[in-house]
Amino acid sequence: MQNILVVQSLTKKFDNFTAVNDISFNVEKGSIFAFLGPNGAGKSTTIKMLTTVLKPTSGEISINGFDVLKEQNKARESFGIVFQDNSLDEDLTAYENMVYHAVVYKVPKTERAERIQKALAIVGLCDRWSDYVKKYSGGMKRRLEIARSLVHYPKIIFLDEPTVGLDPQTRNAIWSHIRKLNEEQKITVFLTTHYMEEAEAIANNVAIIDHGKIIESGTVEEIKKRTKTELLEEAFLKLTGRDIRDDDNGANKQKMMRGLGRMR
Amino acid sequence: MMIEIIYILCLRQLKHYWRSKARLIGSLGQPLLFMIAFGFGFGPMYTRANGGANYINFLTPGIVTMAILFTAVFSGLEIIWDRQFGFLKEILVAPISRTEIMIGKTFGGAIIAMIQGLIMLSMTYLFGFRISNLGSLWMGLIFMFLIAIFFSGLGLTIASKMEDMQGFQMILNFLIMPIFFLSGALFPLQNLPYAIYLISRIDPLTYGVDGLRGSIAGVSTFGIYNDLVAISSLSVLICAIGTVLFLKIEA
Numbered sequence: 001m002q003n004i005l006v007v008q009s010l011t012k013k014f015d016n017f018t019a020v021n022d023i024s025f026n027v028e029k030g031s032i033f034a035f036l037g038p039n040g041a042g043k044s045t046t047i048k049m050l051t052t053v054l055k056p057t058s059g060e061i062s063i064n065g066f067d068v069l070k071e072q073n074k075a076r077e078s079f080g081i082v083f084q085d086n087s088l089d090e091d092l093t094a095y096e097n098m099v100y101h102a103v104v105y106k107v108p109k110t111e112r113a114e115r116i117q118k119a120l121a122i123v124g125l126c127d128r129w130s131d132y133v134k135k136y137s138g139g140m141k142r143r144l145e146i147a148r149s150l151v152h153y154p155k156i157i158f159l160d161e162p163t164v165g166l167d168p169q170t171r172n173a174i175w176s177h178i179r180k181l182n183e184e185q186k187i188t189v190f191l192t193t194h195y196m197e198e199a200e201a202i203a204n205n206v207a208i209i210d211h212g213k214i215i216e217s218g219t220v221e222e223i224k225k226r227t228k229t230e231l232l233e234e235a236f237l238k239l240t241g242r243d244i245r246d247d248d249n250g251a252n253k254q255k256m257m258r259g260l261g262r263m264r
Numbered sequence: 265m266m267i268e269i270i271y272i273l274c275l276r277q278l279k280h281y282w283r284s285k286a287r288l289i290g291s292l293g294q295p296l297l298f299m300i301a302f303g304f305g306f307g308p309m310y311t312r313a314n315g316g317a318n319y320i321n322f323l324t325p326g327i328v329t330m331a332i333l334f335t336a337v338f339s340g341l342e343i344i345w346d347r348q349f350g351f352l353k354e355i356l357v358a359p360i361s362r363t364e365i366m367i368g369k370t371f372g373g374a375i376i377a378m379i380q381g382l383i384m385l386s387m388t389y390l391f392g393f394r395i396s397n398l399g400s401l402w403m404g405l406i407f408m409f410l411i412a413i414f415f416s417g418l419g420l421t422i423a424s425k426m427e428d429m430q431g432f433q434m435i436l437n438f439l440i441m442p443i444f445f446l447s448g449a450l451f452p453l454q455n456l457p458y459a460i461y462l463i464s465r466i467d468p469l470t471y472g473v474d475g476l477r478g479s480i481a482g483v484s485t486f487g488i489y490n491d492l493v494a495i496s497s498l499s500v501l502i503c504a505i506g507t508v509l510f511l512k513i514e515a
């Protein structure tokens with residue numbers, strides 16, 4: 001199988017704190033890849049480097065055969081991205097957000113309306129296209145971001161916790177959209193999530209990251225076998241320990257937690 | 265393609281601008297208020313001190329400049345808002361180079377500021393201002409545009425170094441306000457204490473105002489062509505600095 005994403009020795013340091021520490025992995029074309037880890041493990045930082053928003057301290061990334069650091073624009077055309085936090089312009093309507101995206105991604109003028117229409121249909125937002133985004137609910141914003149990331153026909157889509165904070169109905173709807181994209185449009189999916197049962201249900205391959213290091217990777221079955229567990233969630237807890245992680249961006253707290261972890 | 269990107273960046277800013285009525289009214293209302301307060305307040309004094317010269321003619325280029333200055337700086341600083349509310353990430357992952365974004369945003373901001381300046385210029389007709397020589401109006405438009413480019417670029421340059429909205433007030437009070445007041449927009453730069461005189465000479469806006477005044481009101485201190493060289497080279501300089509800083513921006 002061909003790899004659409006190849007990551008080699010990727011590292012990101014913030015001052016003295018190493019958020020991502022020399023990780024390497026591949027993602028197969030057409031697969032659904034789940035990148036799992038506790039809060040502060042380095043998932044979002046990794047995704048930001050993969051998508052050219054952050055500059056890596058060192059390492060190499062290739063997406064769809066393009067060097068992400070050297071052929072940035074080619075790489076950017078190849079992926080779609082839904083960030084963990086909002087990246088919509090709430091003062092514009094849903095449709096205006098989509099048009100902005102289509103123009104900066106150089107979608108031919110004649111195809112814009114149709115592509116936007118289709119992308120909105122995939123996530124069930126066709127009848128709300130003219131609303132201001134600030135009037136959308138959290139779930140609708142998430143779905144709109146997914147729709148937007150599809151307008152330029154990406155080969156791979158990155159989804160950073162696409163279902164966090166949403167009710168079960170919306171979560172199910174989003175996962176079924178994602179599965180449909182993968183099956184019907186053959187888009188490779190790279191996702192992170194906190195919900196292990198969701199990852200287990202959808203992913204072909206999994207990598208588990210903690211403290212900036214990949215500590216386990218393989219198919220769900222392989223990981224369960226190796227950790228002698230029944231569920232991915234148990235395997236995850238076994239691998240990453242049971243201490244609670246802070247959900248903030250304080251590198252110091254992380255360091256302190258790590259110190260405490262070692263003391264025990 | 266570049267044209268289209270400038271167009272969409274500009275359109276987005278225009279929509280923000282048009283939809284936020286407070287901003288729209290504020291950015292036209294403030295210069296208008298200055299026009300009234302200074303025009304009627306200082307007018308008679310100026311006329312007496314300058315042997316009958318018309319203060320409205322002196323003031324108008326300053327007021328037009330004011331409208332352009334604030335709109336341009338704010339549209340450049342808008343990227344701080346984009347950072348705060350997350351849209352910056354969408355800007356940065358798009359398959360366009362940082363240089364193109366910088367150029368697109370600078371022009372986008374400048375065009376909006378230019379529109380603002382033109383609205384203001386037509387309003388000054390209500391106060392009795394008349395362009396001294398319609399033939400040199402095009403030169404005035406060039407100055408207005410260069411002022412707009414400079415300050416839109418300056419706003420972006422500052423914004424690319426600013427993490428959040430704190431410090432925004434500082435920039436306004438200790439950079440933009442002094443630039444405006446010491447540029448000669450409101451009063452002639454004559455018989456000033458030496459320190460202020462010096463500052464006014466390194467104030468980029470001084471040359472913008474003087475050039476605009478020379479073009480539409482027929483009076484200039486340094487000569488229109490010197491002003492033109494000064495403000496255009498400063499615009500190029502600030503855009504170059506801005507581009508370098510913008511290359512390093514992360515979200």
Ligand SMILES: Nc1ncnc2c1ncn2[C@@H]1O[C@H](COP(=O)(O)OP(=O)(O)O)[C@@H](O)[C@H]1O
Nearest residue numbers: 014019039040041042043044045249250251254
């Ligand atoms: N801009 C930044 N400056 C300093 N530290 C950061 C920054 N961004 C993230 N971090 C730190 O890097 C670590 C990884 O963060 P992140 O990648 O967001 O984790 P995750 O997405 O796995 O929850 C955290 O400890 C976080 O505090």
Ligand SMILES: [Mg+2]
Nearest residue numbers: 043044045084
């Ligand atoms: Mg995260």
